[in-house]
Amino acid sequence: MIEPLSTSATETRERAERGGELVYRHRLPTRLWHWTNAVAIIVLLMSGLMISNAHPHLYWGEYGANFDQPWWSPPRFPGWATIPSTYNLALARHWHLFFAWILAFGLLAHLVISLVNRHIQRDLTLRRIELAPSHLWQDVKDHARLKFPTGQEALRYNVLQKIAYISIVFVVIPLLILTGLSLSPGFNAVMHWPLDLVGGRSSARSLHFICAGIIAAFIVVHLTLVLLAGPINEVRSMLTGWFRVPPDPDKPTAKLKRTLDTQ
Amino acid sequence: MTTILTRRALVGSLAAGGGAILSGCDRLGQNEQSRALLASGERGNYAFQRLLQDQTALAEEFAPSQRSPVFRANGTRMPCGTDYARHLAVNFNDWRLVVDGAVANPQAFSLDQIRAMPTRTQITRHDCVEGWSAIAKWHGVPLKLLLDRAGVSPQARYIVFHCADPQSNGTMYYESIDRIDAAHPQTMLAWGINDQLLPVQNGAPLRLRVERQLGYKHAKYVQRIEAVPSLAGIYGGKGGYWEDAAGYEWYAGL
Numbered sequence: 312m313i314e315p316l317s318t319s320a321t322e323t324r325e326r327a328e329r330g331g332e333l334v335y336r337h338r339l340p341t342r343l344w345h346w347t348n349a350v351a352i353i354v355l356l357m358s359g360l361m362i363s364n365a366h367p368h369l370y371w372g373e374y375g376a377n378f379d380q381p382w383w384s385p386p387r388f389p390g391w392a393t394i395p396s397t398y399n400l401a402l403a404r405h406w407h408l409f410f411a412w413i414l415a416f417g418l419l420a421h422l423v424i425s426l427v428n429r430h431i432q433r434d435l436t437l438r439r440i441e442l443a444p445s446h447l448w449q450d451v452k453d454h455a456r457l458k459f460p461t462g463q464e465a466l467r468y469n470v471l472q473k474i475a476y477i478s479i480v481f482v483v484i485p486l487l488i489l490t491g492l493s494l495s496p497g498f499n500a501v502m503h504w505p506l507d508l509v510g511g512r513s514s515a516r517s518l519h520f521i522c523a524g525i526i527a528a529f530i531v532v533h534l535t536l537v538l539l540a541g542p543i544n545e546v547r548s549m550l551t552g553w554f555r556v557p558p559d560p561d562k563p564t565a566k567l568k569r570t571l572d573t574q
Numbered sequence: 575m576t577t578i579l580t581r582r583a584l585v586g587s588l589a590a591g592g593g594a595i596l597s598g599c600d601r602l603g604q605n606e607q608s609r610a611l612l613a614s615g616e617r618g619n620y621a622f623q624r625l626l627q628d629q630t631a632l633a634e635e636f637a638p639s640q641r642s643p644v645f646r647a648n649g650t651r652m653p654c655g656t657d658y659a660r661h662l663a664v665n666f667n668d669w670r671l672v673v674d675g676a677v678a679n680p681q682a683f684s685l686d687q688i689r690a691m692p693t694r695t696q697i698t699r700h701d702c703v704e705g706w707s708a709i710a711k712w713h714g715v716p717l718k719l720l721l722d723r724a725g726v727s728p729q730a731r732y733i734v735f736h737c738a739d740p741q742s743n744g745t746m747y748y749e750s751i752d753r754i755d756a757a758h759p760q761t762m763l764a765w766g767i768n769d770q771l772l773p774v775q776n777g778a779p780l781r782l783r784v785e786r787q788l789g790y791k792h793a794k795y796v797q798r799i800e801a802v803p804s805l806a807g808i809y810g811g812k813g814g815y816w817e818d819a820a821g822y823e824w825y826a827g828l
Contacts, residue, residue: 354599366705373636374699376706378644394599400703401821402603402612408828409615496701497623497827500631500786512699512707 334466336554341430344421345549351413352526354406359523360388361395361403369520373511382517415488418480434468435477441470459540462559479529483522490519613823620825629754633785636697642708645700645767647775650747653739653795661738666779671720671763675734675800678725685765685779691715694762702789703822712783713766718757720799726753730801734808735782738795741815749793750805750813750824751784760785763796788826790816 337345368381375381390396394406425431440446450470453460460469468476492498493505493515509515537545541557548554602608661669666685674680697711721733733756737747755761763780765772772778777794784791791814805811810818817824 357596357599362705366702368706373640374642374707374709376642376644376646376702376708378646379642391596394596395603396596396600399603399820401816401823402609404703404823405609405612405615405821406599406603408619408823409612412615412618494701494705495619495623495828496633496699496788497619497627497786500633501623501626501628503634506634512701516705 331558332556333553334556335552336466336548337552338428338430339552340421340424340428342549342552344417344424347413347417348421351410351417352530354394354410355414356523356527357392357394358403358406358410359520361393361398362400362407363520364388364393364398365400365403369517370513371510371517372513375513375516385520411488411491414484418484418488422480435473435480437470437473437477441473446470457539459557461557463556464559465557466554475529475532479526483525483529487519487522487526490515490522494519609821616823616825616828619823619828623825623827624754627786629757630759631786633698633760636699636709638697638711640709641697641711641768645708645710645776646706648702648789650739650741650794651775653774655740658738658795662774662778669779669797671780671796672798673720673724673801674798675802676727676730677721677801678727679723681720681724683720688715688720688763688780689765691719694760696760696762696783696785698760698783698785700789700792703826711768712762712764713769714762714764714780714783716759717761717763717782717799718759720763721756721801724801726801729803732802732805732813734800734802734805734813735793735796736798736800737793738797741819743819745809745815745818747793747795747815748809749782749791749815750802750808751787751791755784755786758784758786786827790814790822791826 363385364387367387368375368377368384370379370381393403395402422431425435447470452458453469454471459465460467489505490509493509494512499506499512506512506515509518544555544557603612669685671683671685671688672681673683692715693713694716695711695713697709699707699709701707717733726733730753732750732752734750735748737749739747741747751761760783762783764777764783765780767773767776772781777792777796780796781794782792782796802808805813805824809815812818813824814822816822
């Protein structure tokens with residue numbers, strides 16, 4: 312039995328340091344949420360682009376319509392990027408508001424389960440040593456050189472990865488949900504404070520769009536890194552949980568080491 | 575070499591997968607059953623909002639200085655046909671607002687009668703389904719006062735608003751709301767905007783304000799209010815012009 316990510320059983324560490332071994336890296340709740348959320352996010356982004364096409368102007372403040380000054384008018388998004396592919400605001404809203412439930416309650420379930428099974432505390436929590444400027448800078452350099460962690464290091468999230476995941480899971484998606492809910496006049500009657508917080512409905516709509524843009528950028532970076540780090544290994548680990556540890560070139564292989572030890 | 579091929583294959587399959595998702599989504603959107611499943615999100619939103627909302631929870635009201643400089647008019651700006659033109663020519667002197675259907679005492683109010691009733695003034699935000707918003711001050715009579723005069727039957731579950739503007743598909747604009755929104759203190763038949771009588775483009779002489787829902791529910795040119803036990807049998811049966819014509823949600827609180 313090989314332990315999941317971040318347990319410190321000696322045997323796991325030994326095997327991991329050796330590299331080349333299959334290690335159980337992602338537990339079932341994480342994998343389930345990842346894929347459910349991926350589908351929901353993509354449907355929400357694409358139907359959201361259709362909704363943007365209905366009035367492609369963004370404003371700050373309480374109100375904003377054709378006679379007011381937009382801070383930005385997004386381009387009209389082409390059919391291949393929208394759901395549905397031809398103009399249909401009513402249907403785009405059906406898609407958007409259905410998958411919004413999956414996004415919101417999926418995130419809620421994921422956060423509760425990840426607190427209970429300690430995924431958040433063990434894998435996502437930033438440690439002081441990781442936040443040291445020298446460590447951060449080293450991680451930035453490693454990313455820039457496309458130097459991916461090997462051995463035991465490959466079983467942990469690196470610090471930039473942690474920061475990205477924390478930002479998305481705890482800041483951007485919650486803000487996306489809150490600003491989305493605030494576009495609802497029915498919800499506004501229940502509570503005014505989210506709109507007061509962001510300065511009005513048109514501001515909430517702008518922030519909703521900006522958060523969606525951040526998510527889209529995250530997806531591009533995420534997929535690029537998956538492709539560069541070894542797509543088959545990465546995708547398999549997110550499907551089955553099993554991850555093949557990249558061997559550490561600087562260390563003697565375990566086999567050799569063991570031979571040396573026994574002599 | 576193999577990794578390059580793998581990556582290329584993967585990028586290719588991602589693109590192909592993306593195309594499949596898209597055409598799949600379009601087909602799902604056209605399929606009656608999956609469309610019904612998607613639309614179940616609306617029923618969830620309706621139930622959830624009614625659960626969260628106090629029945630009289632108010633939509634936000636604003637200060638006069640927070641109003642939009644220009645209140646955008648949308649939808650019909652000038653009802654076509656001779657009927658409305660005739661009413662407009664005589665300044666709506668013989669316009670009647672009929673309240674009938676499942677009521678004890680059907681009514682026909684003149685505009686003078688309506689303007690003599692207690693007036694409510696509110697500065698609220700109008701949120702269009704397309705995404706724009708505009709803030710204006712509305713003057714009108716609470717719908718509840720009109721309905722109470724008529725004595726709505728307990729069997730009536732919906733209040734339907736019949737309008738004077740014919741639509742491109744040959745039917746007249748109409749809308750409907752439930753009894754909770756009908757009794758809401760901010761729901762009114764407005765006859766004025768920003769201290770003036772309602773202009774034609776904003777729904778003269780009377781329009782609905784139902785502040786906790788999106789713009790297309792706020793029927794303009796209202797000439798008849800009907801209390802009904804069911805929406806079936808009224809035009810397309812989905813409770814409103816946009817609901818029938820394009821599949822927009824009947825509950826437009828979101």
